[in-house]
Amino acid sequence: MTGATSGRRGFLKKAVALVVGAIAGIVPALAGLMVLLDPLRHKAAAGSAVKVTTLDALPPDGVPRRFSVVADRTDAWNKYLNVPIGAVYLRRTGADQVEALNVVCPHAGCFVDFNSDGGKFHCPCHNSTFTVDGKIDSPTSPAPRGLDSLQAEVRNGEVWVVFQNFKAGQKEKVPVA
Ligand code: FES
Numbered sequence: 001m002t003g004a005t006s007g008r009r010g011f012l013k014k015a016v017a018l019v020v021g022a023i024a025g026i027v028p029a030l031a032g033l034m035v036l037l038d039p040l041r042h043k044a045a046a047g048s049a050v051k052v053t054t055l056d057a058l059p060p061d062g063v064p065r066r067f068s069v070v071a072d073r074t075d076a077w078n079k080y081l082n083v084p085i086g087a088v089y090l091r092r093t094g095a096d097q098v099e100a101l102n103v104v105c106p107h108a109g110c111f112v113d114f115n116s117d118g119g120k121f122h123c124p125c126h127n128s129t130f131t132v133d134g135k136i137d138s139p140t141s142p143a144p145r146g147l148d149s150l151q152a153e154v155r156n157g158e159v160w161v162v163f164q165n166f167k168a169g170q171k172e173k174v175p176v177a
Pocket of ligand 1: 105106107108109110123124125126127128142143
């Protein structure tokens with residue numbers, strides 16, 4: 001073997017080691033970046049319609065009923081099938097029309113109850129009250145806005161809702177990313 005050949009082999013070994021080392025460094029760096037961006041990848045069903053129940057499950061008199069919202073959820077590595085992502089109150093507003101409200105109080109995030117005797121929503125945490133269509137009922141309610149309405153529609157006797165959470169504690173309805 002000549003000196004030139006062994007020199008060339010030595011150079012190739014170093015070049016291969018450099019490339020392998022670079023790849024070995026990039027993979028963990030990308031994994032770290034994915035972890036950093038992970039919250040952005042928790043999109044679940046936000047922005048897409050989810051089947052919540054059937055129209056038959058809603059009383060015709062317009063009294064709200066509470067339902068869990070169940071959907072598939074994905075993160076950077078896994079897909080979870082049929083997990084609860086929130087809850088809504090649904091009520092009939094017409095023969096084929098429904099209204100959907102997020103159950104979360106916009107004051108500080110507690111779950112509101114519906115008082116069928118008084119026909120109003122009540123938050124047990126700081127006593128905000130809301131009318132049946134989600135508007136602030138009492139001027140003394142600490143909630144800065146009414147209950148958050150959600151897009152809902154009836155498709156072939158099924159009730160579909162575009163589920164979304166919104167930031168609490170502010171007057172504007174700002175979606176939680
Ligand atoms: S969280 Fe509902 S009134 Fe405060």
